[in-house]
Amino acid sequence: MYIHAIMALWGQPVLASNSRAEGSFQSCLDELSLSEFYEKFNASLLRFSFQEIICYGLGNFQSCLNSRYQLALLILMKNKLDIKCYCYDPVFTQEEICFLEDLEICIIRRNEEGKRRVTSSTLFYMPHCPHTLSNNILWANWEKTQIQNIVILANSFQMIFTNSTKKVVDNDCNYMTRALQFLSEIEVDNCFRFCDIFNDMSFHTFRKNIPEDNSVWENCPEPKYKEETVEIIQNIESLAI
Numbered sequence: 001m002y003i004h005a006i007m008a009l010w011g012q013p014v015l016a017s018n019s020r021a022e023g024s025f026q027s028c029l030d031e032l033s034l035s036e037f038y039e040k041f042n043a044s045l046l047r048f049s050f051q052e053i054i055c056y057g058l059g060n061f062q063s064c065l066n067s068r069y070q071l072a073l074l075i076l077m078k079n080k081l082d083i084k085c086y087c088y089d090p091v092f093t094q095e096e097i098c099f100l101e102d103l104e105i106c107i108i109r110r111n112e113e114g115k116r117r118v119t120s121s122t123l124f125y126m127p128h129c130p131h132t133l134s135n136n137i138l139w140a141n142w143e144k145t146q147i148q149n150i151v152i153l154a155n156s157f158q159m160i161f162t163n164s165t166k167k168v169v170d171n172d173c174n175y176m177t178r179a180l181q182f183l184s185e186i187e188v189d190n191c192f193r194f195c196d197i198f199n200d201m202s203f204h205t206f207r208k209n210i211p212e213d214n215s216v217w218e219n220c221p222e223p224k225y226k227e228e229t230v231e232i233i234q235n236i237e238s239l240a241i
């Protein structure tokens with residue numbers, strides 16, 4: 001199915017490309033699946049149990065090799081866990097959407113800005129995405145039991161806190177800061193041969209020493225970001241409010 005989709009949509013023979021820079025999706029998938037990186041990644045992944053994967057911010061994988069490898073990882077996870085997988089990036093082209101559908105990935109049709117309340121154990125996969133997406137996911141699931149349903153595979157929160165100014169943390173990371181007390185990070189070993197594709201990524205879980213104190217869970221206004229600093233592409237409907 002992958003081969004058929006690539007040939008139809010990208011109009012190139014799948015196995016013909018020898019150049020890494022132009023590597024087809026199939027070659028990315030093959031290489032990643034056999035890599036030491038994936039072996040180690042898998043060992044971390046299998047510590048969890050999920051019922052669905054939500055992937056935001058893959059980027060244009062038709063033109064960008066990094067995104068193509070990140071999509072390959074998504075497919076490997078989907079196949080390994082044998083669960084439903086949903087994808088959204090506002091920059092996807094129609095061709096990319098068709099390609100994902102061919103891979104049996106469901107496309108999310110509206111820009112939810114990461115504000116998705118989940119109903120079952122869910123992995124959010126967001127390679128190199130703006131931290132405000134993580135902050136929005138936490139807000140949407142900000143309840144004592146609900147928050148334990150989510151695992152965020154994204155840029156390390158600890159690193160974001162270390163590398164960002166106080167102003168950015170105060171403005172953009174309110175729920176990430178509030179979650180620190182019950183956050184556990186499991187770092188992804190970045191041993192893939194391209195070092196800028198899966199770098200700085202961690203699994204983030206929110207299950208350790210969950211506070212019983214209701215005050216932690218109350219007073220949770222919807223995040224609003226300053227226009228000049230906001231990094232996510234916002235939903236036009238929500239901007240109009």
Ligand SMILES: C[S@@+](CC[C@H](N)C(=O)[O-])C[C@H]1O[C@@H](n2cnc3c(N)ncnc32)[C@H](O)[C@@H]1O
Nearest residue numbers: 056057058059088089091113127128129232233
């Ligand atoms: C820094 S790029 C990362 C792209 C790719 N994953 C990579 O590592 O090269 C951030 C991505 O987040 C996407 N993004 C921005 N706002 C988004 C939103 N509201 N929902 C989902 N994805 C979003 C952008 O379109 C972009 O593709």
